Each structure stands twice: as C-alpha cells, then as structure tokens.
Amino acid sequence: MSRAEQPSRRTVLTVAVAAAVATGAAPAAAATRPGVATDAADPARTPDRLVDNRAWITYADWRGGAAEGTRARAGARPGLELGTPAGTADYTDPHTGTTATWAYGTWTSPVHRLAVPATEVIASWNAHTPAGTWIQVELQGTYSDGTDTPWYVMGRWASGDQDIRRTSVDDQTDGKSTIWTDTFSIDDATTGLRLASYRLRLTLYRKPGTKLTPTVWRLGAMGSDVPDRFTVPASAPALAGELRVPRYSQEIHKGQYPEYDNGGEAWCSPTSSQMIIEYWGGLLTPEQLSWVDPSYADPQVCHAARYTYDFQYAGCGNWPFNAAYAATFKGLQGVVTRLGSLTDLETLIAAGIPAITSQSFLKEELTGAGYGTSGHLMTVIGFTADGDVIANDPASESDAAVRRVYKRSEWENIWLRTKRYNASGKVVSGTGGVCYLYFPAHPTPRQRKALAAVGVR
Template structure:
C-alpha cells in the first residue's frame, strides 16, 4: 500500500535544517456548507508564498525560450516540436542494454527567478510522444550566492514501451556537492547554510529516430519550487467551503495484489497510478479496449494495470514517480497534469468546490489516521470532498475492494500528515514528510470557476 515516498528519505537531512532559515508556510454532490467561505488562496501575496509553481504553456511562452532545431506548434494546444535535427547522439538504454542513434533538438526556457528562494524543486511536463520518440527534461539552477548547478536530468520520458521506445527513467547519482536529485526531486544539501535556489532554467531535448518525420510535442513544462520550514505539526485550517463531494470512480489497488509484479511488485504498491486513474476517469477519459487488450481478461479494473505499466519508472523500479504520473494523465485527450504543493486544506476546498479533485501524498503511523487501519512510509490518495463539518472525504486505494475505497478521515489528522515535513516512524526515528505535495489534473480549457481557482494558486 505504499508509494515511492521512502526513496525521498535522502532529503531528510536537507529538510531537517530548514526551520531556522526557511520562511513559514504562510459530483454526487451535496450542497456546499453554509459556513462563510474562507479567504481565497490568493489572500497571501504570491511574492510571499513559500511555494512557486511556474510553467511555459502558450505560444508566447515558447517563443521566449531559445530553440535549436525546434519550432512552435500552433493550434488550440501550443507546444514545442522538432523541426529539424540540431544533431545526432547515441543513447545506451540502461534498462534494455540497447544502443541507438537519435536525432535531437533542444529548447531552453528563460531563467525564472523565484519570488522566495527555494530548497527543493520538482519539474513536471505534458507531452505527446509517438512511438520511436522521447524527451528529456533538465533543470539548471542559479544558487543564491551566484553559483550554478549542473544540468540535472529530471526525467527521460516517453508514453510507450514498445520495441522502438526507450524505457522511461529517472537518473540516479546526480549531485554537485551542494545539491542533488533524488528520483524526481531537486534539493539543496544543507539549507541551514542559507544556500538557496534563486532561479532556474528548464531544458527540453526532443528525440526521434534518424530520418523520421515524427516528433514529440511538449505542451507544458514547469516546476514547483519551495522553501518549507521543518515541522512536525502544521497549523489547522478552519472548515470553509464544505459539504460537497465529487463523483469519482473508486478503485482499489489491493485487488491487484500479485498482478504484473514486474511493475513495482504488483498492485500493493500501485497507490499512485490507481489514484491517477480514478481522477482521469473523473474527467471522462479512459483507455480504449485496444489499449487494454494486453491485460489478462480475468482481472478486474484493467485500466489500473494499464496506469501502473505506463507510469512505471525503470530506474526507481516503481510507479510512484510524481511527474511521470502527471505526464501519464496528460496523454489523455485535452487533460493536463502538474505536480505542486498546497498550503492547507483551504486550498483543497476551493479546488473541490470548483470540481477539481486533488491527489495528495502523505506518510503516517497507523495511530495517526483514524479509520485507515494501516501505517505507511508513503501513500497517495484522492480528496474528493468534505463533509458538512469539514472532515475529508477521500478515495483511498489502500482498501480491500472498490466499494470500500471511499473513506472519511478527520480533518485535523489528515491535514497534518499531509502538510508536515518531518515525522517519526514506528521506531521513533525522524523521517521526512511530503510537505503538501499533490497532483492536479484538469482540462486544457477549465471552466471559468476552475480557471479562477487555479490562477489563485499560481497555476495557468
């Protein structure tokens, strides 16, 4: 029932020292509750927020970058495509052992200066990668003392896993003695030194087979950067926009136990793709029968197996790579997916009230979340609503069967296990928490209310 979160414990030392230097963390639907609505998330000036999400998504955005062999793809969903190769390179796939030659082109974003210098960053992207194409996403940071990081690979990604495809992968052992990347997360090694990430650039490299006219197309690339304090307890948010529950399919990861163990040991570890699939289907998208034809027909909910296969990170050997899940969601028609952090359940209330469910990442002991019946070093679940008293209604995939997936968890307990950056495990040892990490999936053309709520959170 765990996700990939345990591999992020290497970041615990970085978070542990942050307290002194970091800024404080400033539709089966019932009717919305009658409590007065809390202030919208925008009440905190963006320049003061410890979390900054920034992305490049429009034709104007893409033209601001520097391309070598790329072109701006026009249309309702502008992007960057490969126009002509800037060169060729050989890539040895560490997971297949095969070496192949690829044409490539690059696009580099302008430098994005952070309103609040950060200790961590997570990139995410949305792209179309036909068979025989792939992309690499890299981040290069500027430190607060003026130095620079190397170009860190934040992911090598393709939607498929056929004979002409590479295997999507994170890259281990990336560090410069001042910062490092753990699977999908960039982190400053020692925040207590005062060192921060002051700005960053993102670089896209688009690859295809030599002589091919196919091209990957990247529609969105961005990053969430944050500077969160070291804390075991977070302030409680008062209930506000409560009493609404969204219609979201219920899928259990546990019924897939033992299925396709080559993907993260089977269903027991599939909380992330199971949560992703629930929200993808909330938006009316799902795999076609042809796409599911590889799944054993005796298995229930074959789309969960499909999600596990196509979010799988071959280096991490798991399905819990955060941006890989967001990228998978965006392979469905007119859906977008991002990874960010939120500051409280008030943010989630505004999103749910607008019709956008939220996938949250949390770690907890069995005694810290009443009704869960388990403890976990890392787990993804989906917030689909709030009771009239403000408690959290969650689709929890760590349930024995699909009908049992809907749970109600105490607001205070849920908010704390999700937002804290430090916790104690069952041996009393200090471990890291996710600090409010979430996945947000939403249409390319959100409804006006959804657009407004997203914009209040700095997401466009």
C-alpha cells in the same frame, strides 16, 4: 500503499501559505545574466506563498525560449515540436543495454528567478510522444551564492515503453544539491543556501530519417522553501460537498504484474491517477488494454501502473511521471505542486477539481485507516458538513470500500508536516503538502480562478 521510501529519496517540505492569491503584488525582480534571456512576470508567482510555480504553455512562451532544431506550434493547444533536427546522438538505454541513434532538437527556457528561493524544485511536463520518439527534461540553476548547478536530468520520458524505458537518473550531485529521483534538493538547507533561479531544457528525440515528432504542451517547475515542523494547525472548515469520482482499489491487484513495483500492493499513485483521469472522462480503448490478463478486474489500473513506471526508481510513484501520464489523455493536463492547507483543497473541490495528495503516518495517527505507511497517495473528493476529509483511498480491500472519511485535524497534519516519528521512534520526513492536480487543458473561468488561487496556471 506505496513501498517504503528511504528518507534520502527526497526531502519533503510543508507548505504553509495563504488560501488565495494576493492581488496587486509586484513581481519579483528578474535574474539578469549576460546572454541569457529572462522570463516575464508570471501571475502564478505570488510572494505571499512559500511555493513558486512557473509553467511555459502559450505560443508566446514557446517562442520566447532558445530553440535549436525545434519550433513553436500554434493552435488551440500550443506546443513545441521538432523542426529540422540540430543533429544526432547515440543513447544507450541503461535498462535494456540497447544503443540507438536519435535525431534531436532542444529548447531552453528563459531564466526564471524564483519568487521563493528554493530548497526543492520539482519539474513536470505534458507531452505527446508517438512511437519512435521521446523527450528529456533538464534543469540548471543559480544558487543564492552566485554559483551555478550543473545541468541535471529531471527525467527521460516516453508515454510508451517500446523505444526507451522511461527513467529518472541517479547519482546526480555537485556537493551542494542532489537529484532524488524526481526532486532537486539543497543538500543542507540549514546553511541558508537556496536555488535563486533556474532554466529548463527540453531535448526532443525521434528516429533519424522520419518526420515523427514529440509535442510538448506544458513544461514547468515548482520551487518551495518551507521550514520543517512536526505539527500543523487545522484550518477552519469552509465547504461541504463531494465530487463523483470513480473508486478503484490497488489491493485487488496484489500479485499482478510484479515487474511493475511488486504488483498492485504498491500502486497507490497510478490507482489514484486513474480515478481522476476517468473523473474527467479519460478512457482507455480495448486495444490499449489488450495486453492485460482478461481475468483481472479494473485492467485500466494495471495499464496506469505500467505506463507510470520509472525503471530506475523501480516504482510507480514518480510524481512527474504520473502527471505526464494523465496528460496523455485527450484534453487533460497535469502538474505537481504543493498546497498550504485544506482551504486550498476546498477551493479546488468547489470548482470541481479533485486532487491527489501524498502523506505518511502511523496506524494510530489516522483514525479509520487501519494501516500505517511511509508514503501513500489518495484522492481527495470532498468534505463533510463538519469539515472532515472525504477521500478515495486506494489502500482498501475492494472498490466498494475505497470511499473513506478522515478526521480533518488528523488528515491535514499528516499531509502537511515535514517531520514525523516512525514506528521505531526515529525522526523521518513527512510528505509536506505534495499534490498532483489534473484538470482540463482549457479550464472554465471558475476552474481557472481556483487554480490561480492555489498558484497554478
């Protein structure tokens, strides 16, 4: 299980949406502001959903933004890289105290008008950052009242930890919205204020005088606006089947590398990530694992914890950092989204795509779990003939015990609700259908169709 999360860390919302993408729907009107480009209609924007996903992934996408010192790269996997840098800047790493000068370039997306004016937005990205490089992701939006947010830092990220410490940034607010680790959140949704549109800005950094460059293959964000609720009705079962996903326990890592969120007891997110990464064939080399104590079992889980760790949050549960870690493996991409029901998960499982889900619950609310948690990630790998959920639950005493079967109605409710009562009887937030999806950089037609059906491209 992850360590306890404070309710203010992020406001979680439930996604209650249809199971398939509506066809023939007209795209939402584009935002128009003088001098600011607007993106074209996105097929992943579906007005029938309470979630809006937008991603920049094609050569045309990267050509469509405003570039200063960066350039689009064509090829089988188009991306953005540094060209002739726009300048240099000093960065003092708050976690090491080290100040260094970096050459940089920027890319700013066109304005994306949300089909679902949002109370929350979560950005995610996929990138390659060789030693001597790193990236920063920012979001700036326009509220439904016509005013603008500041530029918010959504993450400073590198796949390694030798140059900077990957980090979220605290204390970002304008009195209307706040960044909670990895999530933009409207401070008081009851006022009716929403985020109507946004743009994202990438800053790519490298050591001056070198030809090094980060390469960003995917940049996007998920906006959502879902009403709070304590209960969610169970969906009707539609699929029976199970994917063969590796099984790893976080519990066997208790006490290992406590500098990464107090050791394995809190490693549910990276452990779940590693299971699905290996399902897709992502393997670490002996050289990559050479830093791990050879007496530790499943050293790849230790590796995942280290390389998803957020030095500001002081944990391995930063959602976009986990998706970005998955995408460091060749041929994979990762996104953070919200789904609406187990029907959505059945659609993905049928196409061979497992999912990592976030949920919180009391011990008595999930039969057979044997524990309660204020925030926990597990991997959904299939469904029984009765429609119950088959999950690889890393909060298990051994790898052999990881596969669990949970009652459909219980599991669906604890995953999708937005409000719940904790052990003290206090109302706290639920996890609201949050999901990590890792899938091939070049999905099959069947996989592409399933992803589109849940609003992801």
